[in-house]
Amino acid sequence: MSGAIRALLLCVFALSQTACATLSTYEQAQVEIRVAVARSVEIDCNREDACARPSPLRALGERAAGLTPSTVADDPSVVAAAPAAGLAEDAPPAPAATAPASASPPQHYALMLDYGQDALLARLDLIRGAQRAIDIQTYIFDEDDAGHLILDELLIAAKRGVKVRLLVDQLAALKRVDTVAALAGAHVNFEMRVYNPVLGRARFGYPMYALASACCWRRLNQRMHNKLIVVDGLVGVTGGRNYQNDYFDWDARYNFRDRDILVAGPAVADMQAHFEAFWDAPLSTPLTRLSDVGRLVLRQGVPKLQHPAPEQPRRIELIGRDADDAALVRSRLVDAAMPVRDLRYIGDLPEKHDAVDDRNATSSPLLRDLIDTADERVLLQTPYLVLSKPAQRMFHALQQRSSPPRVVISTNSLAATDAFIPYALSYKYKRRYLRDYKFEIYEFKPFPQDAPIDVEATGTVDIAWDADGTPSVLGSGGSGAGSGSGYRGIGDGSRSPDRPTPLAREYSALRYSKRGSNEQVPLKRGGVRFGLHAKSLVIDDRVGVIGTHNFDPRGDTYNTEALVVIDDPAFARALAASIERDMAPANAWMIARRDKPPVFSGLEYSLAKVSELLPLFDFWPVRYATSYEFTPGPDCPAPMSPRDPHFRRCYEPVGDFPEVAPVIRPLTRIFTAFGAGLAPIL
Incomplete structure (x- = not known):
């Protein structure tokens, strides 16, 4: 030795x-x-x-x-x-009281x-x-x-x-x-x-x-x-x-x-x-x-x-x-x-950590059961689009119906995410998501223009409020986002030190890797940026779900999670409108199939599919999908589905990783090629 x-x-x-x-x-x-x-x-x-x-x-x-x-x-x-x-038993006692008869139920x-x-x-x-x-x-x-x-x-x-x-x-x-x-x-x-x-x-x-x-x-x-x-x-x-x-x-x-x-x-x-x-x-x-x-x-x-x-x-x-x-x-x-009218709180209990599988999980089966009830649309928002095996089987079965519901996904782009590794795995399976599960995917931009965020609160800008209540950005850290909450002038205009975030977020078990799973990738331009962290679901504009579950393998088997499920059309529509705002062209890129090559398109597709199915060495250089930007005009008054025959008339490709600095792109492809084994803990 x-x-x-x-x-x-x-x-x-x-x-x-x-x-x-x-x-x-x-x-x-x-x-x-x-x-x-x-x-x-x-x-x-x-x-x-x-x-x-x-x-x-x-x-x-x-x-x-x-x-x-x-x-x-x-x-x-x-x-x-x-x-x-x-x-707790040692809580201070208090005298009991009874609601008066006039109190509402x-x-x-x-x-x-x-x-x-x-x-x-x-x-x-x-x-x-x-x-x-x-x-x-x-x-x-x-x-x-x-x-x-x-x-x-x-x-x-x-x-x-x-x-x-x-x-x-x-x-x-x-x-x-x-x-x-x-x-x-x-x-x-x-x-x-x-x-x-x-x-x-x-x-x-x-x-x-x-x-x-x-x-x-x-x-x-x-x-x-x-x-x-x-x-x-x-x-x-x-x-x-x-x-x-x-x-x-x-x-x-x-x-x-x-x-x-x-x-x-x-x-x-x-x-x-x-x-x-x-x-x-x-x-x-x-x-x-x-x-x-x-x-x-x-x-x-x-x-x-x-x-x-x-x-x-x-x-x-x-x-x-x-x-x-x-x-x-x-x-x-x-x-x-x-x-x-109908609200439930559903949560995994600590007993989930007693088992060697997910038999004690409550939240994951409930989410899959809810999605399975959809008739018209599944609207899902998750920061990390990495699906567990049961979720993949469910979405595949959903598409076998004679009239499957639309499945619309709001998630992070590589430029916006705080979890580099999960995005690389999501990138690997874009073909499966789009072609097999018929997902319509919108990826959140790092500098959204119309999202519910308070740029003023970051301290990187000063905002004055006009007489009509609209904000005017006086100085900018580069975000370009101009929506404020309406509060009195929060933020003193100073900028905090440029330091890494001290604690990991969702993927703590990977936070000591050379590029932490919670570290943002470098971009082509500077400024305070934003990434999705919301976890929500709307079924047919009748049921809304907000909780902690990322709809990922970790939530299925490792993490305990909690959800609020509300069966109320008015609430479901309000939640859907909130998610749809995040998917608007000002805030997100559309993910769709890239233009077919002029020759051998069928052969290229087959080789790419075989490469994707390999657990390792997925080195096929051309991926199935890329990012698109909506370009409004007289013939393009509103965003449309990527399956619309006029899609390419209204959307321009902006590359696989828009806004991301070129230095990070090879590393993303390396994790796409070799990272499939990490999926169970993502």
């Missing part, structure tokens, strides 16, 4: 001993004692409503529950509507949160209006302006007397062990747990990640992808957004066009019950039981919670001021909530 190999093995052995070392019983007891002593017990309020300020969104929850503000303030029966799983309200600033405003309104309990479950919680803002608000609520619980997946939890240790001892009303801490740690770097990959590959990939916030058992929010700047249009380089759904009504009880199931799951680990947190506490005690100076203090001040403006919250959010 060579010296180099022997040294490598010794390093691996030493690392494994360090990484897997747990605290002794005595050390664990000492950690618990130190954290318990450090926790503040100070309560700033002695009122039964925890000195909550009036919340229009919480009031919407009261209305949906058939309760009036005067009777719901300390009514635990709202939360107890969930099956046995309400607040329970019903559901649903509010789509398309704008990032609306989504942040809703969270702040709910947190500041909470009177008893705030439960948050999320995949990513970053230590940036957005993450720090929410953490500070949660701790303020805890000091008011609100019971706060925060459950975060390990791979995307807070990035500093000091922060996690500080939160362990922050306040008696604040409790945080980490889901599935591989190697028993809150955080680990690349060497330990490599060890975890070698010893525990499946467990490493089993992630809690659910996102949920429930306040007082009255209002719940789920959808695509995590707690990070780029989910709220606060990043100066790259932001997500995302979508959440706010729910008020009986289904919130199911949201609460699902949170309880995850909170009590064996994989949900209290912070004091994490070895790196415990050793830090033993070494230096419980640190104080410290944040670096915010990148843009002005926008934090302004969004906080907006959250206290009840009239603004009502006009922007409450007034936009829709009464809906």
Whole structure:
């Protein structure tokens, strides 16, 4: 055995001993004692409503529950509507109350949160209006302006007397062990747990990640992808957004066009019950039981919670001021909530991670069953168009019908995506998607011109508002997108440092590759760009779905996911209009078959198909499809289907990877050729 190999093995052995070392019983007891002593017990309020300020969104929850503000303030029966799983056993007791006879019967309200600033405003309104309990479950919680803002608000609520619980997946939890240790001892009303801490740690770097990959590959990939916030058992929010700047249009380089759904009504009880199931799951680990947190506490005690100076203090001040403006919250959010007739919350439970297959999965079979009911159109929006084997079989069967429904897909382009590897795999199967499954694919542009985004909030532009309410861009970071949310001037015009995003997103298990799966590819021009992150589905303009599921293999077998399913034509049409806006020519390219070569077109197609079917070495140089730009004119008044006989009259090819710098194109083709084996974890 060579010296180099022997040294490598010794390093691996030493690392494994360090990484897997747990605290002794005595050390664990000492950690618990130190954290318990450090926790503040100070309560700033002695009122039964925890000195909550009036919340229009919480009031919407009261209305949906058939309760009036005067009777719901300390009514635990709202939360107890969930099956046995309400607040934790140690939650402060409150006297029961009964809704008056004049109260309206329970019903559901649903509010789509398309704008990032609306989504942040809703969270702040709910947190500041909470009177008893705030439960948050999320995949990513970053230590940036957005993450720090929410953490500070949660701790303020805890000091008011609100019971706060925060459950975060390990791979995307807070990035500093000091922060996690500080939160362990922050306040008696604040409790945080980490889901599935591989190697028993809150955080680990690349060497330990490599060890975890070698010893525990499946467990490493089993992630809690659910996102949920429930306040007082009255209002719940789920959808695509995590707690990070780029989910709220606060990043100066790259932001997500995302979508959440706010729910008020009986289904919130199911949201609460699902949170309880995850909170009590064996994989949900209290912070004091994490070895790196415990050793830090033993070494230096419980640190104080410290944040670096915010990148843009002005926008934090302004969004906080907006959250206290009840009239603004009502006009922007409450007034936009829709009464809906049939709403369900469906979520995978932690037991999904107990099985070696997807027998305990709930969300994936439900999605396939819903799609199978379509008669006219399936409208699907996903950031990563990589289909699992069951999904491929379903779409293939759909096309065997005598009158199959249209299948319209909104997804990312290579220029817009934050997940380079999944796009390369999607690129490999474009022929199958277009020809076999008859997909109509629209790929989101990195600089959309008419999307529900707040360019002003990124801090890269200044916007003035004209008398008629339209925005005027005064300075630009290069986006060219000019739509704002209508807020007071958020953003101070400064630009945050050009730094990589610190945490992985959907594909954490690949984030240590040379080109991280969450890293954006270089473009031909600069500027703040946007990528799709919304996960939504509309069936026949009658059923709408918003959730966390990317309709991908990870969601089928590895990640736990959650969905809100609404059987209501008005809501389905509103959701469809939101997705169709993302597919408009100003915001997306159409994907269609490239022009046939003048000779041997049949032979070229056959060879390309054979190459695609190979698990590796798919090196055929010419792909079946390419990107097209709509060119309006007298003969082309509106966009059309790629199957329209006049399609090429109105659409011009713009290449396979428009806007992408040439240097990245060969790498994309390499992953297309060799990356098929990665599909199960994408």
